[in-house]
Amino acid sequence: xxxxxxxxxxxxxxxxxxxxxxxxxxxxxxxxxxxxxxxxxxxxxxxxxxxxxxxxxxxxxxxxxxxxxxxxxxxxxxxxxxxxxxxxxxxxxxxxxxxxxxxxxxxxxxxxxxxxxxxxxxxxxxxxxxxxxxxxxxxxxxxxxxxxxxxxxxxxxxxxxxxxxxxxxxxxxxxxxxxxxxxxxxxxxxxxxxxxxxxxxxxxxxxxxxxxxxxxxxxxxxxxxxxxxxxxxxxxxxxxxxxxxxxxxxxxxxxxxxxxxxxxxxxxxxxxxxxxxxxxxxxxxxxxxxxxxxxxxxxxxxxxxxxxxxxxxxxxxxxxxxxxxxxxxxxxxxxxxxxxxxxxxxxxxxxxxxxxxxxxxxxxxxxxxxxxxxxxxxxxxxxxxxxxxxxxxxxxxxxxxxxxxxxxxxxxxxxxxxxxxxxxxxxxxxxxxxxxxxxxxxxxxxxxxxxxxxxxxxxxxxxxxxxxxxxxxxxxxxxxxxxxxxxxxxxxxxxxxxxxxxxxxxxxxxxxxxxxxxxxxxxxxxxxxxxxxxxx
Amino acid sequence: xxxxxxxxxxxxxxxxxxxxxxxxxxxxxxxxxxxxxxxxxxxxxxxxxxxxxxxxxxxxxxxxxxxxxxxxxxxxxxxxxxxxxxxxxxxxxxxxxxxxxxxxxxxxxxxxxxxxxxxxxxxxxxxxxxxxxxxxxxxxxxxxxxxxxxxxxxxxxxxxxxxxxxxxxxxxxxxxxxxxxxxxxxxxxxxxxxxxxxxxxxxxxxxxxxxxxxxxxxxxxxxxxxxxxxxxxxxxxxxxxxxxxxxxxxxxxxxxxxxxxxxxxxxxxxxxxxxxxxxxxxxxxxxxxxxxxxxxxxxxxxxxxxxxxxxxxxxxxxxxxxxxxxxxxxxxxxxxxxxxxxxxxxxxxxxxxxxxxxxxxxxx
Ligand SMILES: Nc1ncnc2c1ncn2[C@@H]1O[C@H](COP(=O)(O)OP(=O)(O)O)[C@@H](O)[C@H]1O
Ligand SMILES: [Mg+2]
Numbered sequence: 001x002x003x004x005x006x007x008x009x010x011x012x013x014x015x016x017x018x019x020x021x022x023x024x025x026x027x028x029x030x031x032x033x034x035x036x037x038x039x040x041x042x043x044x045x046x047x048x049x050x051x052x053x054x055x056x057x058x059x060x061x062x063x064x065x066x067x068x069x070x071x072x073x074x075x076x077x078x079x080x081x082x083x084x085x086x087x088x089x090x091x092x093x094x095x096x097x098x099x100x101x102x103x104x105x106x107x108x109x110x111x112x113x114x115x116x117x118x119x120x121x122x123x124x125x126x127x128x129x130x131x132x133x134x135x136x137x138x139x140x141x142x143x144x145x146x147x148x149x150x151x152x153x154x155x156x157x158x159x160x161x162x163x164x165x166x167x168x169x170x171x172x173x174x175x176x177x178x179x180x181x182x183x184x185x186x187x188x189x190x191x192x193x194x195x196x197x198x199x200x201x202x203x204x205x206x207x208x209x210x211x212x213x214x215x216x217x218x219x220x221x222x223x224x225x226x227x228x229x230x231x232x233x234x235x236x237x238x239x240x241x242x243x244x245x246x247x248x249x250x251x252x253x254x255x256x257x258x259x260x261x262x263x264x265x266x267x268x269x270x271x272x273x274x275x276x277x278x279x280x281x282x283x284x285x286x287x288x289x290x291x292x293x294x295x296x297x298x299x300x301x302x303x304x305x306x307x308x309x310x311x312x313x314x315x316x317x318x319x320x321x322x323x324x325x326x327x328x329x330x331x332x333x334x335x336x337x338x339x340x341x342x343x344x345x346x347x348x349x350x351x352x353x354x355x356x357x358x359x360x361x362x363x364x365x366x367x368x369x370x371x372x373x374x375x376x377x378x379x380x381x382x383x384x385x386x387x388x389x390x391x392x393x394x395x396x397x398x399x400x401x402x403x404x405x406x407x408x409x410x411x412x413x414x415x416x417x418x419x420x421x422x423x424x425x426x427x428x429x430x431x432x433x434x435x436x437x438x439x440x441x442x443x444x445x446x447x448x449x450x451x452x453x454x455x456x457x458x459x460x461x462x463x464x465x466x467x468x469x470x471x472x473x474x475x476x477x478x479x480x481x482x483x484x485x486x487x488x489x490x491x492x493x494x495x496x497x498x499x500x501x502x503x504x505x506x507x508x509x510x511x512x513x514x515x516x517x518x519x520x521x522x523x524x525x526x527x528x529x530x531x532x533x534x535x536x
Numbered sequence: 537x538x539x540x541x542x543x544x545x546x547x548x549x550x551x552x553x554x555x556x557x558x559x560x561x562x563x564x565x566x567x568x569x570x571x572x573x574x575x576x577x578x579x580x581x582x583x584x585x586x587x588x589x590x591x592x593x594x595x596x597x598x599x600x601x602x603x604x605x606x607x608x609x610x611x612x613x614x615x616x617x618x619x620x621x622x623x624x625x626x627x628x629x630x631x632x633x634x635x636x637x638x639x640x641x642x643x644x645x646x647x648x649x650x651x652x653x654x655x656x657x658x659x660x661x662x663x664x665x666x667x668x669x670x671x672x673x674x675x676x677x678x679x680x681x682x683x684x685x686x687x688x689x690x691x692x693x694x695x696x697x698x699x700x701x702x703x704x705x706x707x708x709x710x711x712x713x714x715x716x717x718x719x720x721x722x723x724x725x726x727x728x729x730x731x732x733x734x735x736x737x738x739x740x741x742x743x744x745x746x747x748x749x750x751x752x753x754x755x756x757x758x759x760x761x762x763x764x765x766x767x768x769x770x771x772x773x774x775x776x777x778x779x780x781x782x783x784x785x786x787x788x789x790x791x792x793x794x795x796x797x798x799x800x801x802x803x804x805x806x807x808x809x810x811x812x813x814x815x816x817x818x819x820x821x822x823x824x825x826x827x828x829x830x831x832x833x834x835x836x837x838x839x840x841x842x843x844x845x846x847x848x849x850x851x852x853x854x855x856x857x858x859x860x861x862x863x864x865x866x867x868x869x870x871x872x873x874x875x876x877x878x879x880x881x882x883x884x885x886x887x888x889x890x891x892x893x894x895x896x897x898x899x900x
Contacts, residue, residue, distance in 0.1 A: 029893060067549025295789040357777070365777040370771045375763070380778035382763045391759050 016079025018043040018175050018206040020093075024073035026059055033059040041175075041223075046197060046207045048217040049149060051227030052250055052454040053425055057210045058100060060227070061177050065097045066090045077175075096168025100179040102160050104151040105474060110146050111135070114167050115454070136378065142199040143192070150193055158189035166194065172194055175206040182216060186305045187482060187515030194220050196338030212250075212455075213481065214243040214257070226250055251456045261466045264490035266295035270443050270474035271317075274330040276325070278312050278498075286312045288498040290329070294443070294474040299465070301489025301506075302478045303514050309498040310478045311360060314447050316474070318357045319350035351380060356441030358432055360448045360478070362425075362454065366432040369421040373411070374402035375436050376420050405434040410460065426457030433461050437468055447478045462488060482511050496520045497526045545838065545885075550830055550877050552884050554844075555599040557876040561869045570861050583847045586636025591722065596820075597846030598738065598803045599624075601745040602833060603824025604838040605752050606658075606797035610676075610755055611833050613789035614769035619665060619680025619726040621821025622687030623658040627798025628805040629691060630657030632699065632812035635712040646716035647740070650806050652797060658798015659791040661687060666790030670783040676790070684821070693796055705754050708811040718807045739807035748796065749835040755792070755826070756835075797821060829878035841877075848873060851868020 012521055019041040033056045041047045051057050062068045064075065066084040075082055077093045084090050085510060090097070104113050106187060107530040111131055119127045132148055139145050146155065146162050155163070161181060168176055178197075182190040197207055209454070217224050218238060225235040226249040234249050247255040271294040279288040287309050294300045312322065317338075321327050327340040333353055339345040350357070359365040367376050378387050378398045386401075388394040399416050406414050409430045420428055429449070436444060449465065450458040465488060469475055481486050485492055486506050494501045494517035501517040558578035562572035583589045603620040610617035617623075634653035640646040665679035692707070699709040718739045756762040768775040768785040775782060804816050823845050830844070831837025852866035876884070 029894070269850065318777065319779065341780055346779050347777055351779060359777050364771065367772050368767050370770050371767070379767065379774075382760050382778075388760060391761065392754070393758060393760055393763060395758075481573070 016076070017041055018078065020076040020079075020206070021060075021064070022074040022076070024060065024063060024075070025071045026056075026068060027071055028059075029352055031163035032230045034063070034070070037227075037232045039225055039232060039235070041206060041208060043206050044201060044204045045222040046201055046209055046220055048221035048224040049208060049210045049227060050212060050214070050224060050246060050250060052212060052219050053452050054229075054454075055227040055250075057227055058179055061208070061210060064090065064097060065177065078516060081353070091171050091173070094172065095177065096165075096171060096173025096175070097177045098161065098164040098168065098179065098181060100183070102164055104152045104160060105162060107151060109149050109151055110155070110163050110166075111148040112172050113152055113163055114148075118171055134170055135166060138166055141203070142169075142196050144169075144196060156189075157184045158186070158192070161185070161193065162196075163191075171204075175208070176200065177208045177210070179210045180212070181209070182211065182213065186468035186518050187511055188519055189329075193448055193517075213483075214246055217246065218243055221292040228252055238399075247455055249448060250344040251454065253456070255455050255459055259462045259466060259487045261488075262470070264298050264469065265489070266298040267472060268296050268334075269293050270296050270334055271331075271476065272332040276313070276316070276329035276331060277327070278309075278316060278321065278452065279326045280312075280322055286325075286498050287316075287327075290498075290500055292476075292493060293501065294476055296442075296474050297469055297472045299469050299475040299477055299488055299490045301485040301492045302476065302495050303482060303485045303492055304480070304518050306480050308495045308518075310447070310495055312498075314357070314360060314445055314478060317350075317355070317445050318359070319345055319347040319355075321345065336414070347380065348383065351439075354439075354442040355445065356439055356443070357437040358436050358447065360451075361431050362428050367420040367428060367527075370419055372417050372419055373406065373423070373431055374399045374416040376431055377402035377405055379435070381435070381439065404429075405438060409434040409464075410439075425452040426454045429453050429461065430457060433464060437464055439532075440468075440471070441473065443474045443476070445476050447479075448480065449477070450479075450481065458484075482514060485514075486511065494518055539778070540889050544888060544892060546832055546834075547659045549881065549885050549888060550832075550841075552888070553830075553876040553881065554873065557869075557872040558885070559777050560874050560876075564865065564868060564872075565861065568720035568861070568865070574857060575859060577859060578855050578858050579847070579851030583851035583860070587731075588736055589850060590823070591733030591738045591813075592850040592853075593843070593846040594721070594742055595736060595738040595803070595808065595846070596849040597842040598742045598745045599800050599820040600823050600827045601749065601839060602800035602803070603797050603820050604827030604842050605748055605802050605824075605835065606716075606793045606795075607746065607824045608831070608833045608838055609752060609756065609765070610789055610793035611797060611828060612769045613785055615666075615669070615786065615789060615793070616677050617662065617680055617790065617793045617797075618677055619662060619794070619821070619827065620824045621817050621819070622680070622684035622802075622895075623661045623797035624800040624817045624821050625687045625691055626661040626685075627654035627658040627801035628816050629694065630654045630798060631749065631801040631805045632649050632709045632712070633657075635806065636699075636710060640713070640716050643716055643718050647744075647802065647806075650716070650802055652796045654801040654806075655795035656798070658801075659795040661798070662786070662790040662794025666787045666794075669790075670786035685873040688815075691812075692814065695812065699812065707814045711778050711804065711811045714805070717810055718802070720807075737808040739803065741803035743808045744799070744802065746839070748799065749839050750784035752796070753835040761788070797824070826874040826878050829874075829881070835846045845870075 016069045018041045021037055021039040024034055024037040037060060049057050059068065063070050066086045066089055077083055082093055105116065111128055114135065115131045135148050144162050146159050146167055152160060152163065181193060185193065201207060211217060221238045223235060224238050224246065226233050226246060228250060243257055247257055273290055273292040275288055276290040277285065279285050290313065292300065302310055314323055316327055331338045331340060333355060363369060368379060381387065382393065387398050402416050406416065411427050411430045420431065449461050465475060477488055489506050491503060492506055492514065493503045494514055496518060497520060501522055503519065504514065555845060562782055565572045565575050583593045597806060604626060606620050630653035631650045634650050635646060638649065640649060665676050665683055668674040668679050669676040695707045696711065700707060701710045718741065721738045722733045722736060722744065756766065764780045764785055767830060768780050768782060772782055805812055809816060827838055827841040827845055831841040847868050852870065853863050855866055856863045
């Protein structure tokens with residue numbers, strides 16, 4: 001294979017690092033995304049780059065791939081200085097990249113996507129048949145199986161990612177960069193990806209894996225570099241470090257990785273869901289008979305790959321089922337049935353029933369991005385008597401309240417007047433969490449509480465959620481992060497294809513078992529799981 | 537990250553746009569062989585050089601304040617109400633019907649009653665487009681434009697066939713009773729012992745317009761309803777999450793918007809013509825769009841922009857009277873101002889933003 005010839009050709013420079021960056025800096029306007037970065041990636045290793053959101057990881061890799069021009073600094077590939085002006089240069093230097101957001105043509109086949117831009121000559125047919133052969137070989141070598149003739153839009157996310165990897169390998173990439181590759185995968189898919197990466201390493205390829213998940217770093221990398229606020233703060237051998245140390249390096253202070261919580265003391269049932277079904281406007285059944293109970297003082301975690309009905313469940317409970325959908329079944333909160341359709345089914349009414357809601361997408365739903373922080377603190381509760389008299393709002397009262405919340409939740413910068421858009425993701429989320437939790441709801445609906453939130457803020461938000469539970473409130477927690485579900489929940493229900501696949505206790509299950517359930521495989525028998533919910 | 541200081545956003549940008557529009561207007565005037573300086577001094581003299589000029593400038597401005605506020609309120613709910621023209625026309629019908637059918641002994645009583653009539657008719661005319669938008673998703677821009685045409689045709693019919701006094705050749709209603717005539721500002725000045733704006737149409741409605749600015753400000757920035765309108769205008773999914781009913785807000789915002797446009801009729805129909813004539817709105821509904829745009833959808837901005845357009849209207853009329861610059865050119869000048877302050881806003885704003893960013897970087 002051509003790739004091997006290339007490898008052979010470079011053997012004389014085997015000693016130098018596969019990639020070396022020296023003093024790379026890059027600013028976007030006033031944001032210094034990368035500052036004087038040095039990085040050395042050894043040949044034939046899996047090198048992790050970890051850092052919080054906005055630390056500058058994607059920027060650094062985009063520079064390496066020729067997407068951005070660095071303001072300063074030097075890139076060496078295989079020991080030789082190289083000016084990477086565009087991605088073609090990077091590809092010729094043997095660098096391949098799998099982006100955070102795939103760049104595939106959705107209505108092309110796998111094969112067409114793979115040769116796109118790498119066609120030999122003017123005729124498509126020879127390229128296609130050559131690609132088919134190469135693809136078969138790659139699939140065999142690295143467990144990279146995808147049907148070459150399938151149209152990309154019909155592929156699962158995991159398979160689309162394989163196509164991206166194949167694309168890079170087809171271009172004879174020697175160094176493969178993956179930017180947050182597991183964000184969109186089920187645990188099983190992530191495991192499979194890691195096996196592929198290990199296979200590639202065994203073949204002598206170099207892999208740069210970007211992530212903000214500590215577990216993945218510990219699991220698969222040989223070396224890890226930590227970025228914080230645009231700077232490279234450390235590079236260490238993975239075997240010689242620990243998650244705690246990495247977290248501290250990422251955040252710049254000590255972080256408690258595991259949620260500290262006492263066993264739950266569940267009381268009366270607060271939320272009772274019976275045979276909840278939802279058919280959306282296009283006639284697709286998105287919820288297929290959900291039964292759930294949550295008691296006071298209990299956190300029920302709902303695990304699942306996103307898109308399996310969690311959003312619909314939260315929206316219905318939150319009082320705003322999708323337009324044009326039909327909802328049937330029964331939902332009771334503190335014994336009172338909730339209206340599931342009609343004009344009484346709205347979010348304001350739900351709040352009056354003392355149901356709080358931290359929505360899945362804070363930027364689209366939870367906040368008005370152009371509103372000031374203080375206005376967002378009143379958002380959803382703007383009718384509350386303490387926020388005004390009659391038709392007018394009492395700005396002073398709201399601002400006083402907002403200042404308190406901002407202080408107690410350590411929102412930074414502590415400014416009432418700053419628009420929500422100008423806070424970082426973690427601080428935006430703190431505004432939403434403060435608003436919903438401090439209302440002291442009987443039932444709190446939570447969707448993806450820490451998506452795109454930095455570790456420091458995650459720790460804080462988790463603590464507040466547990467405090468609310470300890471105050472005897474019922475909490476429904478939806479998250480695609482299994483770690484989060486495992487560490488926060490008192491009971492775990494797994495959702496797949498609009499159904500609850502089963503319930504487990506966090507102490508009595510493994511991520512492996514949950515992963516299977518998330519993929520729709522029911523290993524254990526169902527009667528046992530039903531008993532569980534009653535016992536707890 | 538705020539890109540530039542607020543004063544630059546609200547004052548500098550429109551000012552530069554205005555200067556650019558004037559510069560191009562000057563070129564056009566030069567091109568037809570006239571003197572731009574003479575044109576400018578004629579306009580300023582005619583519109584602001586005497587209390588007579590001011591009387592007309594403020595009269596036009598009153599119209600534009602109402603229609604500008606109308607566009608502004610809808611805009612905050614992310615609704616583009618282009619139907620001010622039709623809503624104001626219908627407001628006129630409301631005023632005429634009220635004043636001709638009720639025996640109102642004094643203007644002080646007639647004014648509030650006429651205001652109710654004007655607002656109700658304007659609001660009613662906005663209701664159907666609002667409902668269609670909220671319930672069926674029919675785009676409000678399209679429906680409000682269509683309703684402008686329907687309003688014009690309907691008024692035509694009503695004036696010619698129903699309201700025209702027997703024997704009159706004019707497609708207009710009967711004159712309103714003398715007792716309901718609104719005091720002109722010139723009358724009020726006389727009562728205070730000095731002469732101001734003799735024979736000009738500006739009347740007490742101007743003060744109503746100023747009060748409307750204050751009330752709209754209260755509504756949008758101080759009331760719970762305004763909070764809901766703004767939140768809905770920024771993000772419909774967020775509004776749903778917060779329990780804000782999109783149908784309700786769409787309808788209410790459009791009712792208020794239509795009501796404000798309709799209120800213009802107390803100025804032009806009740807205050808000036810003192811009867812309902814064909815085509816009484818004369819494009820003020822459309823000018824309202826430019827006024828709201830240029831006024832950055834804030835009542836203070838709307839007030840100032842309305843003054844500017846009042847000046848352009850009055851000054852333009854003077855230009856046609858005293859120079860050989862053709863009337864059409866005045867429309868061109870007004871259009872240039874709209875183009876630069878409204879449509880081409882970003883053309884000025886973006887370089888300014890870049891400039892401020894560069895300045896800040898240097899400072900840092
Ligand atoms: N194209 C861009 N324009 C402006 N700012 C950017 C751009 N790309 C990234 N940034 C900013 O640079 C910083 C680093 O971003 P990024 O490299 O995406 O971080 P990470 O991938 O580590 O989450 C962030 O503050 C981000 O807002
Ligand atoms: Mg990134």
